[in-house]
Amino acid sequence: MTKQAYEKPTIIKHTGGLANKFGRGISRRTLSRIDGIPVTSLIEEHGSPLFVFSEHRIRQRYREAYRAFSLRYPKVQFSWSYKTNYLDAICRIYHDEGSWAEVVSEMEYEMARRLGIPGDKILFNGPYKPKPALARALDEGAKVHLDHYEELYQAEQIAKEHGKKYPVSIRVNMDTGIHPRWDRFGFNYDNGEALDAALRLHTGGHLYLDGLHCHIGTFILEPDAYRQAASKLAALAKEVRNKTGMPISYIDVGGGFASRSTLHEQYAPGTDSSPPIDDYAEAVTSALLEAGFGADEMPTLMLETGRALIDDAGFMLTRVVGNKRLADGRRAMVIDAGVNVLFTSFWYRHDVLPVIDRGGMLEETVVYGPLCMNIDIVRPSVHLPPLEVDDALVIRPVGAYNVTQWMQFIRLRPKVVLIGTEGQVDLIREAETVDTIKHLEKTPPRLSARSADE
């Protein structure tokens, strides 16, 4: 007698009705290859956990976005948001596609300069620009976006010291009908503060207004908020033009378009509920075109899109290290990648896909990371088939913010590889070692004299 194929014996109690557990909407999905490369071979060669980026997807998303805006508006310039992902290889792909750099600290500014980006192709944002960094940026012709009056005075002071007149821009915040309202950055539009700052800047005689910037938030699901933002900035630009006689050269609507990720509180997956980039493009460009700028005074439209460009180009490969049954009966699983490297798990319901599915019942599972910390939950609930220790899983989309916000906590950070457009697999960041962490430390001699085993 031939034996039946084996699968670990399972019993699942029905709660809240059968339809919930086994109803439509819970599908069996696997992901065994990324850009044609088998996930198992990537893990065999580089170990797990492993971050994988797809150059093909990065370029494809960028081109889609650029096309969406440039088909609708004559002058469009993207600047890559460094904080979203500042691995050199990744930034170089965006720069190769024609993107400038958008930075929010002197550290990021230096990263962009080291990649050969000239100052005049760097947008410098953020509420804190130390004076030497501000002076350098102004001197190198960077597009400096002033956040508050103190910074405006400091820029003026630097211009005086350098005996120059610098172009600067201001960051503007405003009501665009969405919550939370990010009013902590920049000058407020609705109460007239932004106009005041723009005029004040001209009267000093050392600065002049080059552009207007806003960044209304992140993961904004309402394209209409961008219509409002763009039309308010356009109105402000025209008012400044009327009062000073000087046109501004660009309007920067920042970043914040939703990626295809899914927020924990969202019902439908982000692939269904996030608006396509064309909707954002239509909202922004129609507002600018309707503003009635003279043909020779059309401002350049700047964009600082981050997550929407890179999120689904990033994957985390991980393996099962243990299966568990919690005291309340729920199935749980420990994997080798946790919130230390998947910071975005706190906000997003990432896809967790087995590489192979040997059949067996899907069961609601809590997916825990490897940290000895209660907060280390990668997915509070996901339906997974039975999996054994060492089985591989792919978590996506994780391209945005994870390789910048990751924490060196408890475990070392893993390797990052890039799959090239020809299928090459290149290591773009080595795994950390204990030395990576410890080489910055110094032990006072009085503490290093005695070792523990004496």
Added chain:
Amino acid sequence: MYENLALSENGFLFDGRTGATYSLNKSGTFLLKQLIEGARPEALKEKLIESFDVDEATAARDVEQFLFRLKDLRVTEEDEA
């Protein structure tokens, strides 16, 4: 001990005592059916190996965990007399 359990061929289980319903997979259905038909828990490992393509260590581990799970869900709980 198992009179209250109604187990179908395709793994649907109804517990008449509690009203609870469950789904079992193939091997789970097989094991519970053995128990209902009077097999002793100690004999389950051998029966599993006879019918399924599984090695002894895995069978031993899985049977142990499955029995624990049945108790945990109170499917095999003995009535307090």
